[in-house]
Amino acid sequence: MRVITSVLAGLMLTAAVPATSAFAAEEAVGLVVGVRGEVDLPARAIETGTLPGALTVDVPRSRVAAVADELRADPAVAYVEPDHIAHAAAVVTPNDPYYAQQWGIAKTRVNTAWTASRGSAAITVAVVDTGVKRQPDLAANLLPGYDFVNSDTDPADDDGHGTMTAQVIAATPNNGAGVAGICWTCKILPVKVLGAGGSGSYSNIAAGIRYAADHGADIINLSLGGSSDSQVLRSAVAYAVSKNALVIAAAGNEGSAALHYPAAMPSVLAVGASTPGDARYPWSNYGASWADLAAPGCNPVLNTAGVLTNFCGTSSATPFASGVAALLVAAKPAATPATVRLALEKTAVKLAGNWLAAGSGRIDAAAALSTVRGQAIDVTGPAVTITRGAASGARVASTTPYGVRATDPSGVTRLELYVNGKVYQRVAGAAYTFAVPAWKFGKVVRVQAKAYDRLGNARFTPTRTWYR
Template sequence: MLVRGLLAGLAVIAALSAPAADTTIGHTDAITANDPGYAGQWGVQHARVNDAWSAVRGDARVTIAIVDTGVTKLPDFGTRVLPGHDFVNNDDDASDDNGHGTMAAGVAAAGGNNRLGVAGICWFCQILPVKVLDATGAGNYDNFAAGIRYAADHGATIISASFGGNEDTQGLRDAVDYATGKGALVIAAAGNKGTTQPHFPAAIPAALAVGGVDEKGARYSWSNYGASWVDLTAPGCNPAQQRNGAIGQYCGTSSATPFVAGVAGLLAATDPAPSASAIRTALTTGARNGQVDAVGALAALPADGDTTGPAVAFGALAATVRGLVTVGAAAVDQHGVTHLEMYAAGRLIAVDRAAPYSFTWQSPLSGLIALELRAYDRAGNMTTARRTVRADNVAPAVTVYPNGRKVTARATDASGVARLELLVNGKVAGSYAGYLRQFTIPAGARTVAVRAYDKAGNLRVATVRR
């Protein structure tokens, strides 16, 4: 049977505009990629992929098969495009003569933060090109089934299938079941006719069927739907590179599918490596309103066997502090951080269970203080970060030596003197960045004083008697 691919849902726009980002989502530890097309990737923020990147960005042990029109090797893919197969021409040259498969590969696994193209979801995942659609986007069920089997036999962890038709065949079912039995997760496009009619292979129970939503989370009118067979939705319009490297807008459930495949790749890159069934369950149970959510999916993965502690770090913190100090922190973990603890001089100050992590600490009078952060993940692993700061809540000592219209001021302080100020009639009449200075008192001065600041911000005022 000859059927068309999902190219009817593909829109390529040479001049890519940047849709507005979803401003309702917090991105405490979010990564902002420097790729040229990233500004238009609203889906990355909508699905909290940029938050998930703080914990995991993929791994070369994970292979995402792009079963499509083939894949053109772009610089943004680096050396991660594996040898594949062309079932249309029956050879091993799986290069793309249409563009659909290359854009799908870019959505799923283009390199990120490399100043090239767009930021794919899974930056370090391998790409296995499997060509089952010809230059016009047409293909047949025999090739579809053969492509899925080939991907499973050649180590695909995730199989992204942006093709299909309305007919259910035993051969296609057998192929999806075969891949599932080999430990692969088949993720398939729900179709672009805007109906509830099942689309195959997406509607095969062993496959994960994906529909498309816009930046507000609403279903695109062209996306097929149906709670009985569509398992998940994802951003349906994503920037991607065409075969010539130009960035275009790639729309359709064809685009939503590799988006989910990329998120699945991130999950597969965690340690210990989860099974395909665990990844599928995490994608669906970690979803928000049926929409893929990378952070939720990571948190839904089983943490059993995880021996890697979170990454934790202090936020910006001055070397010398005084008064009530706010201490910020960042912590990420592939399976989720449960809480952070802050200690000062060995004493527990506070516990924070949700990002953005922040602690308030009353610093002591003076001295060196050891601060420690302890971050815990879902498996109970703990990681520490340590800083030493100097507490200084003591104002500098100030001595003044008046001599007619002159006054010499000297200040001393354990943390250093930042500046001296001459106050005349209550207003600053002179300033000096240092600890020793002779000031001239202007005519008409009724009151004269010297104010000294130390480097921690403490101050002391000394009155000049004339």
């Protein structure tokens, strides 16, 4: 997702022209000039591109104000403004006060996935749990639900488990409060099937799964389970799958390979818990025959009293996976649950220990999202090289030409040459030859080139060092 910093974000320079001697030792600044007709450019301005109703020019930094005033005095000029630069953030960093403690976000590249998808209000994640409290950080994303424990329409949380689960999925990010949920605008459907002690009957859980499926849940989060298989649960899960819901369940916290239900059902995505070091938490259940995916098993949340708590367990890993799945569905609503599940499993980072299904691993949100979209998230700068110029260690006494060339799948917009750590010259385009007058710098001269692509990603060449 592009972060737009000006109305000119979509305007790209279209051509590069050789710099005159006026630019030989001074950084160029780009201006956009709105035109009503033919414009006579001031002597110190070099046209670099044309746009509908405008043109772009480069001007020496010391002459920007004077050239702008001269252009504005021309009746054929409608406006003059800087050619601002828009950047696509390689990662997104919300301002929530406890975001820095959410290690799982960066570990799984959720913050990279956010550059392409932050969710959608059209996506519903059902939290089939102890209910959900209407906290400030959740209120905007909370739908009406149902309480199967007390048989009423008030799925309030008298335990806290469901509220913490919902926060991992969809606590409102970037609001200066609490934590950042993974799916920024996804809706939470609260379905209470567990009581104040965190336990409940299989029949209530089955009823809750069916209710979620009937009320449009795209994803059904089950941070619960038991040691016994059950036909009533299997029937409910099959019903949800028939309604195109992806059912995701906790593998359990006994530190055992014993099957845990409903997670162990083949049609359910079973989630184990991984550490910051990509190991299995010792309390997480495991099993190459049935544990499908790992996700961060400890996530900071606010409890029902509003106090920061470290929410740990496969109950915490499961909503992490559900939040990422919701990002995928939001990015491509036509993606089927099977497609989303396959993307999560096949792009996961492989882990040691053989505790997960073969071919799976720890969730990688950015890779899974790229797979579902069929388009990679570009956070890589152009391939840029210096094609000619003095080699490192050379002695140079005169002006030295430096050829620079860059390539990038999304297109190269700008090249910069740095001399001794400062921008020496900036030009539009993907190839240029810069002239560096050795006599203008010290006895040690360090030269480095930098290229930008259309998404704002950038990359430097290695530094070349030469001497006078």
